[in-house]
Amino acid sequence: MATINYFVSGKKRKSVPVYVRFSAGRGVxxxxxxxxxxxxxxxxNSTQTIKQRxxxxxxxxxxxxxxxxxxxxxxxxxxxxxxxxxxxxxDVIYKYHNKxxxxxxxxxDYISRFIADSEAGDRKNKAAMDLAPGTIKAWKGFQRIFNxxxxxxxxxxxxxxxxxxxxxxxxxxxxxxNVNIDFYNSFVGFxxxxxxxxxxxxxxxxxxxxxxxxxxxxxxxxxxxxxxxxFKGITSESFSVYLTKTELEKIxxxxxxxxxxxxxxxxxxxVLCETALRISDYxxxxxxxxxSEDGTKLIYITQxxxxxxxxxxxxxxxxxxxxxxxxxxxxxxxxxINRRIKIVAQLCEIDEVQRWTEEKYGKRxxxxxxxxxxxxxxTGRRTACSLMYLAGIPTISIxxxxxxxxxxxxxxxxxxxxxxxxxxxxxxxxxxxxxxAN
Numbered sequence: 001m002a003t004i005n006y007f008v009s010g011k012k013r014k015s016v017p018v019y020v021r022f023s024a025g026r027g028v029x030x031x032x033x034x035x036x037x038x039x040x041x042x043x044x045n046s047t048q049t050i051k052q053r054x055x056x057x058x059x060x061x062x063x064x065x066x067x068x069x070x071x072x073x074x075x076x077x078x079x080x081x082x083x084x085x086x087x088x089x090x091d092v093i094y095k096y097h098n099k100x101x102x103x104x105x106x107x108x109d110y111i112s113r114f115i116a117d118s119e120a121g122d123r124k125n126k127a128a129m130d131l132a133p134g135t136i137k138a139w140k141g142f143q144r145i146f147n148x149x150x151x152x153x154x155x156x157x158x159x160x161x162x163x164x165x166x167x168x169x170x171x172x173x174x175x176x177x178n179v180n181i182d183f184y185n186s187f188v189g190f191x192x193x194x195x196x197x198x199x200x201x202x203x204x205x206x207x208x209x210x211x212x213x214x215x216x217x218x219x220x221x222x223x224x225x226x227x228x229x230x231f232k233g234i235t236s237e238s239f240s241v242y243l244t245k246t247e248l249e250k251i252x253x254x255x256x257x258x259x260x261x262x263x264x265x266x267x268x269x270x271v272l273c274e275t276a277l278r279i280s281d282y283x284x285x286x287x288x289x290x291x292s293e294d295g296t297k298l299i300y301i302t303q304x305x306x307x308x309x310x311x312x313x314x315x316x317x318x319x320x321x322x323x324x325x326x327x328x329x330x331x332x333x334x335x336x337i338n339r340r341i342k343i344v345a346q347l348c349e350i351d352e353v354q355r356w357t358e359e360k361y362g363k364r365x366x367x368x369x370x371x372x373x374x375x376x377x378x379t380g381r382r383t384a385c386s387l388m389y390l391a392g393i394p395t396i397s398i399x400x401x402x403x404x405x406x407x408x409x410x411x412x413x414x415x416x417x418x419x420x421x422x423x424x425x426x427x428x429x430x431x432x433x434x435x436x437a438n
Contacts, residue, residue: 002022002023002024002074002077002084003021003022003023003024004020004021004022004070004073004074005020005021005023005048006018006019006020006021006034006048006049006066006070007019007021007045007048008038008040008043008045010040011040011041013040014039015037015038015039016037016038016039016040017033017034017036017037018033018034018036018037018038018043018066019031019032019033019034020032020033020034020069020073020089020093022073022084022089024077024084028084030084030085030086030089031086032086032089032090032093033093034066034069034093035069035093035094035096035097036062036065036066036069038050038062042059049063049066050062050063068096068219069093069096071217071219072092072096072217073089073092073093073096075217076092095122104220105220106173106175106176107174107175107176107178107179107211107212107215108146108147108150108173108174108175110211110215110218110220111139111143111146111211112143114139114211114214115136115139115140115143118131118135118136118139119136132280134280138203138207139207142203142204142207142208144157145191145194145204146174146204146208148169149169149174149187149190150169150171150172150173150174151168151169151170151171151172152171153168176212176215176220176221176223177221177223179208179212179223179225179226180223180225180226181225181228181230181231184205184226184230184231187204187205187208188201188205191204197358205231205232208226209226209227209231212226213226239354239356239358239367239374240374240378240379240382241354241371241374241375241379241382242379242382242383242385242386242387242414243273243350243375243379243383243387244387245387247345247348247350247371248270248273248383248387250348250349250350251266251269251270251344251345251348251350252266252270252317254266254344254347254348256344261336261340262340262343262344264330264332265332265336265337265339265340265341265344266340266341266344267321267324267325267330268282268329268330268331268332268337269337269341269344269377269379269380270317270318270321270380271318271321271329271330271380272377272380272381272383272384273380273383273384273387274312274315274317274318274321274384275299275301275312275318275384275401276312276381276384276385276388276398276401276402277301277380277381278378278381278403279334279337279377279378279381281301282329282331282377283331283333283334296313297313297314297319298311298312298313298314299311299312299313299314299318310400310401310403312401334377337377338376338377341375341376341377341379342372342373342375345371345372345375346370346372348372350371350372350375351370351371351372352370352371353368353369353370353371354368354369354370354371354374355367355368381402382413382414384401384402385398385402385410385413385414386414388401389414390420390424392424392427395407395410395411398410
């Protein structure tokens with residue numbers, strides 16, 4: 001548990017810095033300037049505040065600022081998982097005094113300012129790293145929809161709605177104090193009427209709750225109704241596919257020498273199937289291949305999303321691809337891989353009809369598609385995890401490669417049917433009758 005104290009040093013000057021002392025267990029004892037100053041004759045190190053006999057307006061302002069800074073450091077500490085350092089503490093204090101988002105007085109202004117700060121690098125994630133572009137892009141998507149709920153549209157959107165004879169919503173601004181259960185029901189109804197899926201609605205609610213919580217940390221409001229159990233996110237299991245071992249082999253063996261573009265996209269997809277990498281990681285990683293003491297070839301990769309380092313065995317198929325590209329990974333923009341791998345899968349006759357249900361407009365709809373139509377870059381990662389699980393590799397070992405933090409999340413992630421799981425279990429000694437009785 002971290003301890004935060006204030007003190008001043010020196011009595012001769014009329015104004016001296018107020019220092020922050022931050023302690024957190026053994027070896028962490030940091031001292032930096034708070035960015036605030038005080039007349040030392042009016043300060044008490046024992047009480048860590050202004051002497052209370054007679055206080056001026058300036059004294060009251062300083063006391064409030066010290067309290068807000070204390071709360072800010074405490075909040076940053078709770079959301080930080082890296083190593084504490086003098087640089088980290090100085091950065092927290094600097095951001096507190098220069099945080100532009102607190103200048104925004106309304107919820108809409110705050111969201112805009114928060115996104116702008118994040119793009120500028122003034123907001124960090126829990127690991128004190130810059131926020132991923134995909135995260136900021138998602139926030140912008142939420143902001144656009146949230147604005148439309150309030151009757152504020154872009155010119156492009158107004159043109160589209162007018163041409164399609166759609167009614168524009170009346171202007172109705174939502175501020176911090178308006179985010180309550182009535183708003184929640186109205187907003188969810190709006191999103192459902194607009195045709196958003198349950199998973200997307202749940203993501204929007206989660207993002208709104210994040211903005212509300214950050215605004216509380218910045219001292220802009222005290223409305224905590226968004227934390228009530230009724231103000232819940234909405235989850236929905238999305239439908240996705242993975243490739244069977246036979247289907248993957250068809251794709252790997254397909255002769256695409258006459259079409260270099262399809263060939264490279266296929267190879268990039270196969271790398272994802274061999275490594276379980278996220279496409280965001282795959283586009284940025286440099287592969288480092290080393291040999292262990294026993295001669296086993298291993299691949300070392302740093303994941304973009306989690307910043308975790310993983311080590312993956314170099315399979316025969318992966319080694320063949322690396323040899324083909326002179327030790328490099330075949331990289332293409334993910335939209336190109338998504339488009340071309342569907343063509344490859346169709347050529348390989350991976351055309352089993354898939355059936356599932358989706359909820360839109362508050363109703364459930366039956367959906368069908370050929371399997372090749374559903375294959376994307378992410379299918380490669382899901383295929384890798386699912387096939388390793390079916391091969392009997394321990395879940396914990398797969399998670400060390402995939403980067404999943406809990407077994408529950410991992411098991412929800414893989415796409416293994418009950419029949420496939422039963423066939424896997426049928427090979428266990430318990431079901432074959434070969435189990436040794438105690």
